[in-house]
Amino acid sequence: MSLPSFEVVRPRTLEGALEELERHGPDAQMIAGGTDLVPSLKQGLFSPRVLVDLKGVRELDFIRFDREAGLELGALTTITRLAQSPVVAEYFPVLQAAAKTVASPLLRNMGTLGGNLCLDTRCLYYNQSAFWRESLGYCLKKEGTVCHVAPGSSVCWAVFSGDTAPALMTLAATVRLASPRGEREIPLRELYVNDGWVRLTKRHDEILTAVRIPLSSAGWKGTYKKLRIRNSIDYPLAGVAVAMRWASDGVCQDVRIALTAVNPAPRLVEAAARLKGKRYDPSLVDEVAHEAIRTAKPLRTSASTMEYRRHMVRVFVRRALNEVWANGPHC
Numbered sequence: 001m002s003l004p005s006f007e008v009v010r011p012r013t014l015e016g017a018l019e020e021l022e023r024h025g026p027d028a029q030m031i032a033g034g035t036d037l038v039p040s041l042k043q044g045l046f047s048p049r050v051l052v053d054l055k056g057v058r059e060l061d062f063i064r065f066d067r068e069a070g071l072e073l074g075a076l077t078t079i080t081r082l083a084q085s086p087v088v089a090e091y092f093p094v095l096q097a098a099a100k101t102v103a104s105p106l107l108r109n110m111g112t113l114g115g116n117l118c119l120d121t122r123c124l125y126y127n128q129s130a131f132w133r134e135s136l137g138y139c140l141k142k143e144g145t146v147c148h149v150a151p152g153s154s155v156c157w158a159v160f161s162g163d164t165a166p167a168l169m170t171l172a173a174t175v176r177l178a179s180p181r182g183e184r185e186i187p188l189r190e191l192y193v194n195d196g197w198v199r200l201t202k203r204h205d206e207i208l209t210a211v212r213i214p215l216s217s218a219g220w221k222g223t224y225k226k227l228r229i230r231n232s233i234d235y236p237l238a239g240v241a242v243a244m245r246w247a248s249d250g251v252c253q254d255v256r257i258a259l260t261a262v263n264p265a266p267r268l269v270e271a272a273a274r275l276k277g278k279r280y281d282p283s284l285v286d287e288v289a290h291e292a293i294r295t296a297k298p299l300r301t302s303a304s305t306m307e308y309r310r311h312m313v314r315v316f317v318r319r320a321l322n323e324v325w326a327n328g329p330h331c
Protein backbone atom coordinates (compact mmCIF):
# COMPACT_ATOMS: atom_id res chain seq x y z
CA MET A 1 0.00 0.00 0.00
CA SER A 2 2.89 2.41 -0.62
CA LEU A 3 2.74 5.11 -3.27
CA PRO A 4 4.25 4.25 -6.66
CA SER A 5 6.88 6.67 -7.97
CA PHE A 6 5.77 9.51 -10.24
CA GLU A 7 6.77 13.01 -11.18
CA VAL A 8 4.64 15.94 -9.91
CA VAL A 9 4.30 19.11 -11.97
CA ARG A 10 2.76 22.23 -10.41
CA PRO A 11 1.46 24.67 -13.02
CA ARG A 12 0.30 28.09 -11.77
CA THR A 13 -2.13 28.90 -14.60
CA LEU A 14 -4.86 27.06 -16.48
CA GLU A 15 -2.88 27.51 -19.67
CA GLY A 16 0.16 25.95 -17.99
CA ALA A 17 -1.92 22.99 -16.74
CA LEU A 18 -3.31 22.39 -20.23
CA GLU A 19 0.21 22.48 -21.68
CA GLU A 20 1.35 19.85 -19.17
CA LEU A 21 -1.60 17.60 -20.03
CA GLU A 22 -0.84 17.96 -23.74
CA ARG A 23 2.89 17.33 -23.22
CA HIS A 24 2.45 14.15 -21.18
CA GLY A 25 -0.71 12.76 -22.85
CA PRO A 26 -2.02 9.47 -21.37
CA ASP A 27 0.95 9.31 -18.95
CA ALA A 28 -0.49 12.25 -16.99
CA GLN A 29 -3.27 12.39 -14.42
CA MET A 30 -4.75 15.43 -12.67
CA ILE A 31 -4.80 15.77 -8.92
CA ALA A 32 -6.61 18.44 -6.90
CA GLY A 33 -7.15 17.77 -3.16
CA GLY A 34 -5.90 14.20 -3.64
CA THR A 35 -8.34 12.82 -1.06
CA ASP A 36 -9.74 10.22 -3.45
CA LEU A 37 -6.81 9.82 -5.82
CA VAL A 38 -4.01 9.26 -3.30
CA PRO A 39 -5.63 6.19 -1.66
CA SER A 40 -6.33 4.86 -5.17
CA LEU A 41 -2.68 5.32 -6.15
CA LYS A 42 -1.66 3.36 -3.05
CA GLN A 43 -4.00 0.56 -4.07
CA GLY A 44 -2.43 0.46 -7.52
CA LEU A 45 -5.66 1.49 -9.26
CA PHE A 46 -3.79 4.12 -11.32
CA SER A 47 -0.15 4.36 -12.27
CA PRO A 48 0.44 7.76 -13.90
CA ARG A 49 4.02 8.74 -14.75
CA VAL A 50 3.17 12.41 -14.12
CA LEU A 51 0.70 14.01 -11.71
CA VAL A 52 -0.51 17.45 -12.81
CA ASP A 53 -1.25 19.19 -9.51
CA LEU A 54 -4.06 21.70 -10.06
CA LYS A 55 -3.98 23.22 -6.56
CA GLY A 56 -1.66 26.05 -7.64
CA VAL A 57 -4.03 27.20 -10.41
CA ARG A 58 -5.64 29.86 -8.21
CA GLU A 59 -7.82 31.22 -11.04
CA LEU A 60 -9.97 28.07 -10.58
CA ASP A 61 -10.72 28.89 -6.92
CA PHE A 62 -13.76 31.19 -6.76
CA ILE A 63 -17.44 31.52 -5.87
CA ARG A 64 -19.23 34.22 -7.90
CA PHE A 65 -22.93 35.11 -7.72
CA ASP A 66 -24.31 37.33 -10.43
CA ARG A 67 -27.95 38.41 -10.64
CA GLU A 68 -27.99 37.63 -14.38
CA ALA A 69 -25.63 34.70 -14.83
CA GLY A 70 -26.42 32.86 -11.59
CA LEU A 71 -23.83 31.10 -9.44
CA GLU A 72 -20.38 30.12 -10.71
CA LEU A 73 -18.17 27.83 -8.68
CA GLY A 74 -14.52 27.30 -9.58
CA ALA A 75 -13.36 23.67 -9.70
CA LEU A 76 -10.86 24.27 -6.90
CA THR A 77 -13.51 25.51 -4.46
CA THR A 78 -13.07 23.30 -1.42
CA ILE A 79 -16.07 21.39 -0.12
CA THR A 80 -15.73 23.25 3.20
CA ARG A 81 -15.96 26.62 1.44
CA LEU A 82 -18.98 25.39 -0.51
CA ALA A 83 -20.70 24.20 2.67
CA GLN A 84 -19.98 27.49 4.45
CA SER A 85 -20.83 29.89 1.62
CA PRO A 86 -23.67 32.27 2.65
CA VAL A 87 -24.83 32.55 -1.01
CA VAL A 88 -25.05 28.77 -1.38
CA ALA A 89 -26.90 28.50 1.94
CA GLU A 90 -29.43 31.20 1.03
CA TYR A 91 -30.19 30.43 -2.62
CA PHE A 92 -29.15 26.80 -3.17
CA PRO A 93 -29.87 24.92 0.10
CA VAL A 94 -29.85 21.46 -1.49
CA LEU A 95 -26.20 22.00 -2.47
CA GLN A 96 -25.23 23.15 1.01
CA ALA A 97 -26.99 20.16 2.56
CA ALA A 98 -25.12 17.73 0.26
CA ALA A 99 -21.72 19.43 0.70
CA LYS A 100 -22.03 19.22 4.49
CA THR A 101 -22.26 15.42 4.28
CA VAL A 102 -19.13 14.83 2.17
CA ALA A 103 -16.57 12.67 4.00
CA SER A 104 -15.23 14.34 7.19
CA PRO A 105 -14.18 17.92 8.10
CA LEU A 106 -10.51 17.34 7.27
CA LEU A 107 -11.32 15.72 3.93
CA ARG A 108 -13.74 18.58 3.12
CA ASN A 109 -10.91 21.05 3.80
CA MET A 110 -8.71 19.33 1.21
CA GLY A 111 -11.31 17.98 -1.23
CA THR A 112 -12.44 20.15 -4.13
CA LEU A 113 -15.65 20.45 -6.10
CA GLY A 114 -13.89 19.44 -9.36
CA GLY A 115 -12.51 16.29 -7.72
CA ASN A 116 -15.89 15.51 -6.18
CA LEU A 117 -17.61 15.65 -9.58
CA CYS A 118 -14.88 13.63 -11.34
CA LEU A 119 -14.64 10.92 -8.65
CA ASP A 120 -13.79 7.44 -9.83
CA THR A 121 -16.61 4.91 -9.42
CA ARG A 122 -16.40 2.57 -6.42
CA CYS A 123 -16.96 -1.13 -5.81
CA LEU A 124 -16.22 -3.72 -3.15
CA TYR A 125 -14.18 -5.68 -5.70
CA TYR A 126 -12.23 -2.66 -6.99
CA ASN A 127 -11.32 -0.44 -4.01
CA GLN A 128 -8.94 -3.00 -2.59
CA SER A 129 -5.19 -3.57 -2.53
CA ALA A 130 -3.52 -5.07 -5.61
CA PHE A 131 -2.88 -8.26 -3.56
CA TRP A 132 -6.60 -8.59 -2.70
CA ARG A 133 -7.70 -7.97 -6.28
CA GLU A 134 -5.17 -10.39 -7.73
CA SER A 135 -6.45 -13.19 -5.48
CA LEU A 136 -9.81 -12.96 -7.28
CA GLY A 137 -8.30 -12.63 -10.75
CA TYR A 138 -9.02 -8.86 -10.78
CA CYS A 139 -12.31 -7.48 -12.15
CA LEU A 140 -13.85 -5.97 -15.28
CA LYS A 141 -13.02 -2.39 -14.20
CA LYS A 142 -9.31 -3.08 -13.76
CA GLU A 143 -7.12 -5.76 -15.36
CA GLY A 144 -9.73 -8.55 -15.28
CA THR A 145 -12.48 -9.85 -17.57
CA VAL A 146 -15.28 -10.70 -15.13
CA CYS A 147 -17.58 -8.41 -13.18
CA HIS A 148 -17.85 -10.13 -9.77
CA VAL A 149 -20.97 -8.11 -8.98
CA ALA A 150 -22.81 -9.23 -12.11
CA PRO A 151 -20.91 -12.09 -13.80
CA GLY A 152 -21.79 -12.09 -17.46
CA SER A 153 -22.33 -8.35 -17.56
CA SER A 154 -20.52 -6.45 -20.31
CA VAL A 155 -20.68 -3.20 -18.33
CA CYS A 156 -19.10 -2.35 -15.00
CA TRP A 157 -21.47 -1.76 -12.09
CA ALA A 158 -19.12 0.19 -9.83
CA VAL A 159 -21.14 3.11 -8.44
CA PHE A 160 -20.62 6.85 -8.65
CA SER A 161 -20.44 7.90 -4.99
CA GLY A 162 -20.16 11.69 -4.98
CA ASP A 163 -22.61 13.79 -2.96
CA THR A 164 -22.57 17.16 -4.71
CA ALA A 165 -23.43 15.87 -8.22
CA PRO A 166 -27.06 14.87 -7.45
CA ALA A 167 -27.65 18.19 -5.67
CA LEU A 168 -26.24 20.12 -8.62
CA MET A 169 -28.32 18.06 -11.05
CA THR A 170 -31.52 19.11 -9.26
CA LEU A 171 -30.39 22.71 -9.87
CA ALA A 172 -29.81 22.13 -13.62
CA ALA A 173 -26.10 22.89 -13.26
CA THR A 174 -23.70 22.93 -16.20
CA VAL A 175 -19.95 22.30 -16.17
CA ARG A 176 -17.20 24.01 -18.15
CA LEU A 177 -14.45 21.82 -19.59
CA ALA A 178 -11.19 23.22 -20.95
CA SER A 179 -8.70 21.36 -23.12
CA PRO A 180 -5.82 22.30 -25.41
CA ARG A 181 -8.46 22.42 -28.20
CA GLY A 182 -10.69 25.00 -26.47
CA GLU A 183 -13.62 25.16 -24.06
CA ARG A 184 -17.10 23.65 -23.93
CA GLU A 185 -19.99 23.78 -21.50
CA ILE A 186 -22.36 20.83 -21.01
CA PRO A 187 -25.20 19.98 -18.61
CA LEU A 188 -23.71 18.20 -15.58
CA ARG A 189 -25.89 15.13 -16.21
CA GLU A 190 -24.15 14.72 -19.59
CA LEU A 191 -20.77 14.47 -17.87
CA TYR A 192 -21.64 10.96 -16.67
CA VAL A 193 -21.91 7.57 -18.39
CA ASN A 194 -23.89 4.80 -16.71
CA ASP A 195 -21.01 2.34 -17.00
CA GLY A 196 -18.60 2.30 -14.05
CA TRP A 197 -15.60 1.69 -16.28
CA VAL A 198 -16.23 4.46 -18.84
CA ARG A 199 -17.83 6.74 -16.16
CA LEU A 200 -17.24 10.19 -17.73
CA THR A 201 -17.80 11.72 -21.17
CA LYS A 202 -14.92 14.10 -20.37
CA ARG A 203 -11.78 13.39 -22.37
CA HIS A 204 -8.52 12.59 -20.58
CA ASP A 205 -6.98 16.02 -21.26
CA GLU A 206 -10.08 18.06 -20.33
CA ILE A 207 -9.98 19.96 -17.05
CA LEU A 208 -13.29 20.65 -15.35
CA THR A 209 -12.79 24.36 -14.66
CA ALA A 210 -16.14 25.55 -13.27
CA VAL A 211 -19.75 24.72 -12.45
CA ARG A 212 -22.58 27.10 -13.30
CA ILE A 213 -26.05 27.09 -11.71
CA PRO A 214 -28.57 29.19 -13.64
CA LEU A 215 -30.36 32.02 -11.86
CA SER A 216 -33.66 30.23 -12.58
CA SER A 217 -32.62 27.62 -9.95
CA ALA A 218 -31.95 30.20 -7.23
CA GLY A 219 -34.36 30.08 -4.30
CA TRP A 220 -35.56 26.50 -4.88
CA LYS A 221 -36.06 24.81 -1.52
CA GLY A 222 -34.16 21.59 -1.15
CA THR A 223 -32.66 18.90 0.99
CA TYR A 224 -30.28 15.94 0.78
CA LYS A 225 -30.62 12.55 2.48
CA LYS A 226 -27.74 10.11 2.72
CA LEU A 227 -27.25 6.52 3.82
CA ARG A 228 -23.76 5.53 4.98
CA ILE A 229 -22.15 3.21 7.47
CA ARG A 230 -20.52 5.89 9.66
CA ASN A 231 -22.18 9.30 9.54
CA SER A 232 -18.89 10.95 10.47
CA ILE A 233 -16.92 10.02 7.34
CA ASP A 234 -18.19 7.46 4.83
CA TYR A 235 -19.04 7.61 1.15
CA PRO A 236 -22.79 7.30 0.47
CA LEU A 237 -24.42 3.89 0.06
CA ALA A 238 -27.42 5.81 -1.29
CA GLY A 239 -28.12 9.53 -1.61
CA VAL A 240 -31.25 11.47 -2.56
CA ALA A 241 -31.34 15.18 -3.48
CA VAL A 242 -34.63 17.05 -3.87
CA ALA A 243 -35.16 20.65 -5.01
CA MET A 244 -38.57 22.28 -5.51
CA ARG A 245 -40.16 25.62 -6.37
CA TRP A 246 -43.78 26.59 -5.69
CA ALA A 247 -46.27 29.16 -6.84
CA SER A 248 -47.56 31.47 -4.07
CA ASP A 249 -50.71 29.32 -3.71
CA GLY A 250 -48.62 26.29 -2.67
CA VAL A 251 -48.82 24.47 -6.02
CA CYS A 252 -45.56 22.77 -7.00
CA GLN A 253 -44.29 24.61 -10.08
CA ASP A 254 -41.23 22.47 -10.63
CA VAL A 255 -39.32 19.75 -8.82
CA ARG A 256 -36.28 17.60 -9.46
CA ILE A 257 -35.12 14.49 -7.63
CA ALA A 258 -31.66 12.98 -8.18
CA LEU A 259 -30.01 9.82 -6.83
CA THR A 260 -26.40 8.95 -6.16
CA ALA A 261 -24.45 5.83 -5.15
CA VAL A 262 -27.08 3.45 -6.54
CA ASN A 263 -25.94 3.44 -10.19
CA PRO A 264 -22.67 3.88 -12.07
CA ALA A 265 -23.83 7.49 -12.71
CA PRO A 266 -25.88 9.98 -10.68
CA ARG A 267 -29.41 9.95 -12.13
CA LEU A 268 -32.48 12.19 -12.23
CA VAL A 269 -35.79 10.53 -11.31
CA GLU A 270 -38.30 11.07 -14.13
CA ALA A 271 -41.32 10.31 -11.94
CA ALA A 272 -40.72 13.65 -10.18
CA ALA A 273 -42.63 15.28 -13.06
CA ARG A 274 -45.89 13.82 -11.61
CA LEU A 275 -45.69 16.37 -8.79
CA LYS A 276 -45.70 19.38 -11.09
CA GLY A 277 -48.84 21.47 -10.88
CA LYS A 278 -49.99 19.59 -7.74
CA ARG A 279 -50.64 20.57 -4.13
CA TYR A 280 -49.18 18.50 -1.30
CA ASP A 281 -50.70 15.03 -1.32
CA PRO A 282 -49.10 12.28 0.83
CA SER A 283 -50.33 9.49 -1.43
CA LEU A 284 -48.79 11.16 -4.49
CA VAL A 285 -45.52 11.58 -2.57
CA ASP A 286 -45.63 7.84 -1.75
CA GLU A 287 -46.28 7.00 -5.40
CA VAL A 288 -43.26 9.04 -6.57
CA ALA A 289 -41.08 7.55 -3.80
CA HIS A 290 -42.08 4.09 -4.97
CA GLU A 291 -41.36 4.94 -8.61
CA ALA A 292 -37.89 6.28 -7.69
CA ILE A 293 -36.86 2.67 -7.00
CA ARG A 294 -37.03 2.03 -10.74
CA THR A 295 -34.18 4.50 -11.25
CA ALA A 296 -32.06 2.98 -8.48
CA LYS A 297 -30.17 -0.15 -9.56
CA PRO A 298 -27.76 -0.88 -6.69
CA LEU A 299 -25.97 -4.22 -6.96
CA ARG A 300 -23.68 -5.85 -4.45
CA THR A 301 -20.96 -3.20 -4.81
CA SER A 302 -20.68 -2.43 -1.09
CA ALA A 303 -20.92 -4.08 2.31
CA SER A 304 -24.65 -3.23 2.46
CA THR A 305 -27.34 -5.22 0.68
CA MET A 306 -28.98 -3.98 -2.50
CA GLU A 307 -32.46 -4.55 -1.02
CA TYR A 308 -31.71 -2.24 1.90
CA ARG A 309 -30.25 0.48 -0.31
CA ARG A 310 -33.27 0.36 -2.64
CA HIS A 311 -35.60 0.46 0.34
CA MET A 312 -33.77 3.50 1.73
CA VAL A 313 -34.04 5.30 -1.61
CA ARG A 314 -37.82 5.03 -1.28
CA VAL A 315 -37.75 6.15 2.37
CA PHE A 316 -35.44 9.09 1.61
CA VAL A 317 -37.43 10.32 -1.37
CA ARG A 318 -40.57 10.31 0.76
CA ARG A 319 -38.85 12.02 3.71
CA ALA A 320 -37.15 14.61 1.51
CA LEU A 321 -40.35 15.52 -0.35
CA ASN A 322 -42.31 15.76 2.90
CA GLU A 323 -39.62 17.94 4.46
CA VAL A 324 -39.30 20.29 1.48
CA TRP A 325 -43.06 20.58 1.03
CA ALA A 326 -43.49 21.35 4.73
CA ASN A 327 -41.45 24.54 4.11
CA GLY A 328 -43.70 25.68 1.28
CA PRO A 329 -46.52 28.20 1.32
CA HIS A 330 -50.03 27.02 2.37
CA CYS A 331 -48.93 23.47 3.13
Ligand SMILES: Cc1cc2nc3c(=O)[nH]c(=O)nc-3n(C[C@H](O)[C@H](O)[C@H](O)COP(=O)(O)OP(=O)(O)OC[C@H]3O[C@@H](n4cnc5c(N)ncnc54)[C@H](O)[C@@H]3O)c2cc1C
Binds near residue numbers: 029039206
Ligand atom coordinates in the same frame (compact mmCIF):
# COMPACT_ATOMS: atom_id res chain seq x y z
C1 LIG B 1 -12.46 8.11 3.91
C2 LIG B 1 -13.05 8.88 2.77
C3 LIG B 1 -14.40 9.18 2.80
C4 LIG B 1 -14.97 9.90 1.74
N1 LIG B 1 -16.32 10.18 1.79
C5 LIG B 1 -16.88 10.86 0.77
C6 LIG B 1 -18.26 11.17 0.82
O1 LIG B 1 -18.95 10.89 1.78
N2 LIG B 1 -18.81 11.81 -0.24
C7 LIG B 1 -18.06 12.19 -1.33
O2 LIG B 1 -18.63 12.77 -2.25
N3 LIG B 1 -16.74 11.92 -1.39
C8 LIG B 1 -16.13 11.29 -0.37
N4 LIG B 1 -14.78 11.02 -0.40
C9 LIG B 1 -14.01 11.38 -1.60
C10 LIG B 1 -13.32 12.74 -1.60
O3 LIG B 1 -12.80 13.08 -0.34
C11 LIG B 1 -14.23 13.88 -2.09
O4 LIG B 1 -15.07 13.43 -3.10
C12 LIG B 1 -13.42 15.07 -2.60
O5 LIG B 1 -14.29 16.13 -2.88
C13 LIG B 1 -12.61 14.75 -3.86
O6 LIG B 1 -11.95 15.93 -4.26
P1 LIG B 1 -10.37 15.98 -4.43
O7 LIG B 1 -10.03 17.38 -4.85
O8 LIG B 1 -9.66 15.49 -3.24
O9 LIG B 1 -10.19 14.97 -5.64
P2 LIG B 1 -8.85 14.20 -6.09
O10 LIG B 1 -8.64 13.02 -5.24
O11 LIG B 1 -7.73 15.15 -6.25
O12 LIG B 1 -9.33 13.73 -7.56
C14 LIG B 1 -10.39 12.83 -7.74
C15 LIG B 1 -10.51 12.53 -9.25
O13 LIG B 1 -10.94 13.69 -9.95
C16 LIG B 1 -10.00 14.10 -10.93
N5 LIG B 1 -9.98 15.55 -10.90
C17 LIG B 1 -9.77 16.34 -9.81
N6 LIG B 1 -9.97 17.63 -10.14
C18 LIG B 1 -10.31 17.66 -11.44
C19 LIG B 1 -10.65 18.71 -12.36
N7 LIG B 1 -10.70 19.99 -11.97
N8 LIG B 1 -10.94 18.39 -13.63
C20 LIG B 1 -10.91 17.09 -14.02
N9 LIG B 1 -10.62 16.05 -13.22
C21 LIG B 1 -10.32 16.34 -11.94
C22 LIG B 1 -8.67 13.43 -10.54
O14 LIG B 1 -7.85 13.17 -11.65
C23 LIG B 1 -9.18 12.14 -9.90
O15 LIG B 1 -9.47 11.18 -10.90
C24 LIG B 1 -14.17 10.34 0.65
C25 LIG B 1 -12.79 10.05 0.66
C26 LIG B 1 -12.23 9.33 1.70
C27 LIG B 1 -10.77 9.04 1.68
